[in-house]
Amino acid sequence: MRSWVEVAADSHFPIQNLPYGVFSTGDNEPRVGVRIGDFVLDLVALHDAGLLPGANVYDRPFINDLMALGPRAWQEVRNAITDILRESEPTLRDDDELRSATLIPVSQVKMHLPVRIGAFVDFYSSEQHATNVGSMFRPDAPLMPNWKHLPVGYNGRASSVVVSGTPIKRPHGQTAPGQSTEPIFGPSKNLDFELEVGFFTGTENPLGNQVPTSRAADFIFGLVLVNDWSARDIQRWEYQPLGPFLAKSFATTISPWVVTMAALDPFRIAGPDQDPPVLDYLKYDKPWRLDMDLEIHLKTERMSQPQVICRTNYKNMYWNMAQQLAHQTVNGTNVQIGDLYASGTVSGDEPDSFGSMLELAWRGERPLVMQETGEERKFLEDGDTVMLTGHCQGDGYRIGFGEASGTIRPA
């Protein structure tokens, strides 16, 4: 399928994708749009033109009200937008006035946080990452006995989730260098990123009820890239016994376009084998792993171009989204429209497929070298820009996420 909107072969945003985001132009209020090629389709203008079914849920600063319409409406709206953009459909294609009112060059828009985020939960679902980090923090017990029995996770801070492009201020905090137990105070010296993939729930579930893996598809609206910025020196000192807190809560960056499960459906793959066998509530039928290439790009202030420092794949994860959601709710915790559930760092087997600087530079023992400038990096310096990107490769098209980017500002 092709669109009458011109879309480059390597674009992340062909007609098969159609992700939702929140954008503004000039002084106008933020509203909901869909990305196609290098354009944003203004859903308020499209609805005003009578081309979208149902209520106008698009003149809003978040896509929550769109998600609240429910899975059937998600498909109806997607179908309507697909129809309008398909190559053979003249309604917009041949109407200059309507087309220019609804289709805005992406260079003219500012993107905003797309979702009013309820809860932010972060999992820890890559075996390679958990083993890598565990071996540094706890050499005697890298992978805990619980790890292969449940998708370990914890609650993060939703209020500091920001959209791609937002500057990231280096956090202050307590650290205890070396073996010291006398903390010092100052800007973090071990500032890191974590490459993750997160999903938004678009359906509510009341308190006291579970979401079995078989019902996950009714709840998972779409996915974004997530950079779970982490201050490793703060984390090492604070995290016992109740887990990471200020080491993570200062900022989390997400990509601006929410890529729907409908668009990602062709990229489901089976597995991985889980041994030991999981408990019944974590078993699942439909494939829930996604074959999604992911990259981390790093650019220092002196570099003219970013350098790829990690190539990995979301399929590396041991635990999948349906299992994460089933686990999250097995105790009856309610699900809200707009909850964000992140995967945990996506690390593969190879050293250049690790999703954090902590692992890539192995705790500072193997600094990364920037080819353009010869600079070395053990952790992030002020002025460094980290850009995550990712896509699923289809037959002649890509379903991509654009990027989740952030530049470190001084403390």
Added chain:
Amino acid sequence: MRSWVEVAADSHFPIQNLPYGVFSTGDNEPRVGVRIGDFVLDLVALHDAGLLPGANVYDRPFINDLMALGPRAWQEVRNAITDILRESEPTLRDDDELRSATLIPVSQVKMHLPVRIGAFVDFYSSEQHATNVGSMFRPDAPLMPNWKHLPVGYNGRASSVVVSGTPIKRPHGQTAPGQSTEPIFGPSKNLDFELEVGFFTGTENPLGNQVPTSRAADFIFGLVLVNDWSARDIQRWEYQPLGPFLAKSFATTISPWVVTMAALDPFRIAGPDQDPPVLDYLKYDKPWRLDMDLEIHLKTERMSQPQVICRTNYKNMYWNMAQQLAHQTVNGTNVQIGDLYASGTVSGDEPDSFGSMLELAWRGERPLVMQETGEERKFLEDGDTVMLTGHCQGDGYRIGFGEASGTIRPA
């Protein structure tokens, strides 16, 4: 000072208190009210009568918009309500029609969750509790090296915070009894409560900025009692390395009336001494400890009256609210109107001042005996009701919290 509304000497709600809550009567929409004696003052009706300054922020299902008016308005509204209720003021006192339109017997109202909660953060600020629990979970290192240097805390689940009276369903989950590392699945067998005190922030602070202890008073609107229900068997299996998750997220109960810092101000006391000395950002001038008596009452299905199983005091806490907020924000995390920050379990020195069943029955080794029925309790059974209560004793009056109550329902 006295009110023309009759208030018993041991009432939690004299004219010196005036806590805010959200209530409804019959089929009416929830709205904001103030408790006085055995009545609720309807602030919508009071504003309609022209007796409250500023905008009508009371016809709302939460007090967030009231908090958003800011500290100066908090005082103005409180002054206006105090004036209306003071013994010598005839406006309502002598106007039967207006009085009956604004003053509703508490027996006729249903209380709702008073705040749309943004983030829920739970601290761990009682040295006795941390030492007690630490000695059970980690006999070799009960109090971590970081504990006296920072107020340890973690992010909880805001969506499952419920108002007093909401039934609590026993959660399912994974547990690994004894020394096993092969988990089983089923209802929690070690269901527990935790007696805590929480504060709501009523002022925003943007991302990247700190709230020093000297500014805490501008942010802390009021306090509630918090029961941080905990499934100890789930917690023990899941909590490493990222902290408690499903053991806590299934439910948290709060008391319905938000007692303002203005009402609690007379009960500030100095200390405690903190040794080793804390880092500069955790130092504070004004006394921030509160002398507040707290109790836990337990009633099994067979009992006709609850039994007091714990008497303690909020002044036992090592870390105070100003320090908790300064720590929470020292890394630049933003503060929202409606964030809930809970103290952690309030435990004192004596065995009958411990704030959780885990400690009171010492991990099941010293079961509690119910005097009326002879029943024993190591953890909570289905049908048990846990009721927290607390108050500050003034000279001839009490500033109380009412109660935070919940009854355990079968899984």
